[in-house]
Amino acid sequence: MQNILVLGAGMSSASLIKYLLDHSEEKQWKVRVGDLDVEKARAKVGGHKNGEAFEFNVFNDAEKKKAIAKADVVIYLLPAEYLYLVAGECVEQQKHMVSSAYVSKEERLLDDSAKTKGVALLNEIGLDPGIDHMMAMKIIDEIHGRGGKIKGFRFSTGGLLAPDSDDNPWNYKFTWNPGNVITAGKGFSRYMEKDCVKYVPYQQLFRRTKRVSIQDVGAFEVYANRDSLKYKALYGLEDVSTIFRGTLRRPGYCEAWDVLVQLGLTEDAFHIENSASMTYREWMNAFLPYSDIKTPEEKVAEITGLEMDSEAIKKIEWLGLFEEERIGLDNATPAQILQQRLEQKWFFGDKDRDMVAMQHVADYELDGQQKRLTSTMVVYGENPPHTAMAKTVGLSLAITAEMLLSGRIKLSGIHIPTTRKIYEPVLEKLREEGIKAQWKDEEKKKR
Amino acid sequence: MQNILVLGAGMSSASLIKYLLDHSEEKQWKVRVGDLDVEKARAKVGGHKNGEAFEFNVFNDAEKKKAIAKADVVIYLLPAEYLYLVAGECVEQQKHMVSSAYVSKEERLLDDSAKTKGVALLNEIGLDPGIDHMMAMKIIDEIHGRGGKIKGFRFSTGGLLAPDSDDNPWNYKFTWNPGNVITAGKGFSRYMEKDCVKYVPYQQLFRRTKRVSIQDVGAFEVYANRDSLKYKALYGLEDVSTIFRGTLRRPGYCEAWDVLVQLGLTEDAFHIENSASMTYREWMNAFLPYSDIKTPEEKVAEITGLEMDSEAIKKIEWLGLFEEERIGLDNATPAQILQQRLEQKWFFGDKDRDMVAMQHVADYELDGQQKRLTSTMVVYGENPPHTAMAKTVGLSLAITAEMLLSGRIKLSGIHIPTTRKIYEPVLEKLREEGIKAQWKDEEKKKR
Numbered sequence: 052m053q054n055i056l057v058l059g060a061g062m063s064s065a066s067l068i069k070y071l072l073d074h075s076e077e078k079q080w081k082v083r084v085g086d087l088d089v090e091k092a093r094a095k096v097g098g099h100k101n102g103e104a105f106e107f108n109v110f111n112d113a114e115k116k117k118a119i120a121k122a123d124v125v126i127y128l129l130p131a132e133y134l135y136l137v138a139g140e141c142v143e144q145q146k147h148m149v150s151s152a153y154v155s156k157e158e159r160l161l162d163d164s165a166k167t168k169g170v171a172l173l174n175e176i177g178l179d180p181g182i183d184h185m186m187a188m189k190i191i192d193e194i195h196g197r198g199g200k201i202k203g204f205r206f207s208t209g210g211l212l213a214p215d216s217d218d219n220p221w222n223y224k225f226t227w228n229p230g231n232v233i234t235a236g237k238g239f240s241r242y243m244e245k246d247c248v249k250y251v252p253y254q255q256l257f258r259r260t261k262r263v264s265i266q267d268v269g270a271f272e273v274y275a276n277r278d279s280l281k282y283k284a285l286y287g288l289e290d291v292s293t294i295f296r297g298t299l300r301r302p303g304y305c306e307a308w309d310v311l312v313q314l315g316l317t318e319d320a321f322h323i324e325n326s327a328s329m330t331y332r333e334w335m336n337a338f339l340p341y342s343d344i345k346t347p348e349e350k351v352a353e354i355t356g357l358e359m360d361s362e363a364i365k366k367i368e369w370l371g372l373f374e375e376e377r378i379g380l381d382n383a384t385p386a387q388i389l390q391q392r393l394e395q396k397w398f399f400g401d402k403d404r405d406m407v408a409m410q411h412v413a414d415y416e417l418d419g420q421q422k423r424l425t426s427t428m429v430v431y432g433e434n435p436p437h438t439a440m441a442k443t444v445g446l447s448l449a450i451t452a453e454m455l456l457s458g459r460i461k462l463s464g465i466h467i468p469t470t471r472k473i474y475e476p477v478l479e480k481l482r483e484e485g486i487k488a489q490w491k492d493e494e495k496k497k498r
Numbered sequence: 499m500q501n502i503l504v505l506g507a508g509m510s511s512a513s514l515i516k517y518l519l520d521h522s523e524e525k526q527w528k529v530r531v532g533d534l535d536v537e538k539a540r541a542k543v544g545g546h547k548n549g550e551a552f553e554f555n556v557f558n559d560a561e562k563k564k565a566i567a568k569a570d571v572v573i574y575l576l577p578a579e580y581l582y583l584v585a586g587e588c589v590e591q592q593k594h595m596v597s598s599a600y601v602s603k604e605e606r607l608l609d610d611s612a613k614t615k616g617v618a619l620l621n622e623i624g625l626d627p628g629i630d631h632m633m634a635m636k637i638i639d640e641i642h643g644r645g646g647k648i649k650g651f652r653f654s655t656g657g658l659l660a661p662d663s664d665d666n667p668w669n670y671k672f673t674w675n676p677g678n679v680i681t682a683g684k685g686f687s688r689y690m691e692k693d694c695v696k697y698v699p700y701q702q703l704f705r706r707t708k709r710v711s712i713q714d715v716g717a718f719e720v721y722a723n724r725d726s727l728k729y730k731a732l733y734g735l736e737d738v739s740t741i742f743r744g745t746l747r748r749p750g751y752c753e754a755w756d757v758l759v760q761l762g763l764t765e766d767a768f769h770i771e772n773s774a775s776m777t778y779r780e781w782m783n784a785f786l787p788y789s790d791i792k793t794p795e796e797k798v799a800e801i802t803g804l805e806m807d808s809e810a811i812k813k814i815e816w817l818g819l820f821e822e823e824r825i826g827l828d829n830a831t832p833a834q835i836l837q838q839r840l841e842q843k844w845f846f847g848d849k850d851r852d853m854v855a856m857q858h859v860a861d862y863e864l865d866g867q868q869k870r871l872t873s874t875m876v877v878y879g880e881n882p883p884h885t886a887m888a889k890t891v892g893l894s895l896a897i898t899a900e901m902l903l904s905g906r907i908k909l910s911g912i913h914i915p916t917t918r919k920i921y922e923p924v925l926e927k928l929r930e931e932g933i934k935a936q937w938k939d940e941e942k943k944k945r
Contacts, residue, residue: 239768244788250770250832252762252785254701255801259787315699321686323697338699340706341691354702356803385697 052081053456054121058107058137059128060086060095065436067126067445068095068102070484071452075101078453085118109133119144124452126150134158142170147455149448151177154465166464173460175467176451178407178443179208182428182481184467185474186411186488187286190426192471194415199422203414204282204291207263207273209299210440213404213431214268220366222301224397226405226432226440233317233386233393235298242279246292251275257309263299265410266489268429272305273297285469299408307366310355311389314338316372319386326388327381334388335372347373370396405432407439409488414495421495428488443486450480499528500903501568505554505584506575507533507542512883514573514892515542515549517931518899522548525900532565556580566591571899573597581605589617594902596895598624601912613911620907622914623898625854625890626655629875629928631914632921633858633935634733637873639918641862646869650861651729651738654710654720656746657887660851660878661715667813669748671844673852673879673887680764680833680840682745689726693739698722704756710746712857713936715876719752720744732916746855754813757802758836761785763819766833773835774828781835782819794820817843852879854886856935861942868942875935890933897927 055071057064064084071082082099085107086092092104108114109129119125119140127137127150134150135157141148142165154174165172175181187206194201210226211217225232236256242249251259260272279296283289300308311317315338326334332347339350351367352359367373370392380391399405411426432439451473454460459476468474481487502518504511511531518529529546532554533539539551555561556576566572566587574584574597581597582604588595589612601621612619622628634653641648657673658664672679683703689696698706707719726743730736747755758764762785773781779794786797798814799806814820817839827838846852858873879886898920901907906923915921928934 239762239765247788248784249788250762250785252760252765254760255762258801313699313701315686315697315702318686318699337695338697341694341696354705 052079053123054081054083055452055456056118056122056125057082057084057128058086058109058118058125060084060088060092060104061128062436063441063444064095064128065445066438066441067128067449069437070446070449072096072099072102074453075099078456080456083118083121109136115140116144119146122146124149124455126448126452127152128448131155135161138172141172142168145170147171147173147452149173149176149451149455151175151181151444151448153180154467158465162465169463171455171460171462172465173451173455173462173468173473174465176447176473176477178210178440178447179409181447181468182443182486183208183409183411184285184469185478186409186426186428187282188469188471188474189478190411190413190424190490191286191288194413194417194424197417199415199417201288201291201413201415203293204286204288204412205293205295205297206409206411207271207276207295207297207299208409209271209407211299211301211406211408213406213439216403216405217301219396220362220369221304221307221397223304224399224403224405225394226399226438229390229394229397230386233390234319236274236276237317240275240277240279242275242295243283243291244293244295248280249275253312257305257312260305261297262302263297263410265408265427265429266491268406268408270302271299271408272302273299274305285467293414299410303362303366307363310351310357310363310367313355314351316385316389319384322382322384323388324382326378326383329378330375331372331378331388331392332375334378334385338385399435399438401434404434405438405440406430407432407443411488423493423495425491425493426488427491428486430486442484446481446484446486447477450477450484453480499526500570501528501530502899502903503565503569503572504529504531504575505533505556505565505572507531507535507539507551508575509883510888510891511542511575512892513885513888514575514896516884517893517896519543519546519549521900522546525903527903530565530568556583562587563591566593569593571596571902573895573899574599575895578602582608585619588619589615592617594618594620594899596620596623596898596902598622598628598891598895600627601914605912609912616910618902618907618909619912620898620902620909620915620920621912623894623920623924625657625887625894626856628894628915629890629933630655630856630858631732631916632925633856633873633875634729635916635918635921636925637858637860637871637937638733638735641860641864641871644864646862646864648735648738648860648862650740651733651735651859652740652742652744653856653858654718654723654742654744654746655856656718656854658746658748658853658855660853660886663850663852664748666843667809667816668751668754668844670751671846671850671852672841673846673885676837676841676844677833680837681766683721683723684764687722687724687726689722689742690730690738691740691742695727696722700759704752704759707752708744709749710857712855712874712876713938715853715855717749718746718855719749720746721752732914740861746857750809750813754810757798757804757810757814760802761798763832763836766831769829769831770835771829773825773830776825777822778819778825778835778839779822781825781832785832846882846885848881851881852885852887853877854879854890858935870940870942872938872940873935874938875933877933889931893928893931893933894924897924897931900927 084092089106096102096104125148131152240251263271276298336347407430409428413424430439530550531539536553543549543551572595578599687698710718723745783794854877856875860871877886
């Protein structure tokens, strides 16, 4: 029997643990699931004979050492900021570790000793980051292998709704961390277009969108996702003249979200003392100029230059931000108040299904021809907890752990899945699970 | 002889030191001016027989103790963050101290011991904060003294140009710290209008202006200056339904400045690696969407919704932000690049004269009548260094120190000039120096 240690039994662990238990008989795996809340771990294991739930506190050194000692591989799902505590012990005990987290400064310090001890610490194994890296590198290595020269590379991901659950004017519900959705894009984003670096401040981000059409699933809009320029070095694309990483939303979302941004409703840097006793309408009005005669609706339209009966204003109305209903949340930041309201309105229910869409577009030159390779992945979720989000993240982690156990992946030190040694076997196996992209490779139309 | 210790001989010290030396014979004062750069101190003292320049390092404990030991009163003009170091020693040696700085947390801790030792630490003695407090409290105490009830209180200040130096389309030059002008309004501002608290995010601040007319000097626009609500408690105006603190600019300034804000050019949170080799035009273009056909000028007009021949776009052009001229500043933030350009274009020359304008408007009820008291102060500067800014700040400090020396102000502990014991004698003396407000008290017109 090989032992797999899963640390963390939150929402995102369901599909991961299911995959491991479903294959445990065949593969001779023992799956141990540790969480501070042992009931959560038990619920996920569901009494499976090859599963075991136990109480786990990442700050308890003795517990940590003991749990890791029994494991052949560790899958880390707890908060990213404590990852280095577990990673350090994994290096010490020479156990491989897999996680979806970004590499932190603290973890980075473990790279040398992980290499010396022959331990693999594999990060950014998830959807975004994760599958996006793998699909990008598969395309890039393929084109380079054929002798092609990549001129432009654009890729975008969206956690969205399956068409049968897409029943509100925003075409959106929370299928992932709501806090991240509220604060998305704060500060600056950056990308490169035809050799020009472009900086996009928060107040322009949701206005500077592009339309994207994805085969079979329709129209989207895309906004820049943080610093696209770092992918030039990460993907070995130093010579491209265009590099863009984006986030996908359904058309109309960004225009309406921009209204909230422009008014300051997504701010989290200050608290509103009397927020508990305010209504949403009063709160909204506090961000609008004073008027004896104009309604808040009229003022929003005036400030944003939108028509009163525009789709964007209708979306804001649909959120209930103009309603005389008490907020009931004390001394809250605007972002906290907005999040509370959105969690009511964008609630992802038991009968809902989500959809993950990802598209990579590589423009390249081969034998004097200008070509374009478009890779499209669409994954539909089942009802929660086995959403497309949970599946894409969970199966990436589970399969990577499986490959480490079988010896199919042999690495030491810290790695992200931009290396062929990871993406090739993992994408192959993800394909068997229905997580796969379609490629369209064609000559580029002249304008 | 009484000894006055002036710490700091920067730009803002000129009018202060001149006043002290001009009165030194009559008042029997010895004026010692300390600065890290002794040449600066010497230039200000100018060989006056009652003056003395010396090298002073605020971090040298022995120097500090010695300098303070010789003084009867200390005027602090060094950076605000080191004030508590001097204030602590002043309390220790029982010497009064005056400064224009806000009260820091560190200084706040000295309040009890200052009271016990009978030492006055007088802060916010300048223009804004400073004269604004004094004029506000004089009005408020006057109205309350007559039995009036204040309903609304608005006050605004601007450091602007005298008409004869007002020769550029912005009607503005740097008469004070340029960095503060670039970052003015970042984060949130707040005020209260007719019992409604209003929050104004940065991206709305320069759009939500009001027109103000000031007698003899013409039209201005005013934008909200930080947190106006704190003045309710500070000025004893807990029951007002309107409180607003603003900054004055000439009409059209805010619309054009808002263009820079919307594009992200005032940001200081990130650095542009290759800024040295870029031109201002390239830099500007990096904040605009890519286009094969449109010029940066056209794109700015399109994004902001302004006409190409609008006054705002002309102001941006006048700044030279569209020019193909090298920036030459390495790895700079957008705000640093903008500041460099503005320091060239908004340079306040030797022959320039500035103007300080301040207006307080109190709406109140007296004997069933709705009344309005408008207090207006306009101060014109001489050529630098004796600008209106330097005069208003310097004379406030000098006169307050004088009042402490003569015993006309008797206080202990930390105070700002909202108390009658400070503002009454200081305003009286400022009036003799030509720094005075005109009051207009009238029945309010019905709408």
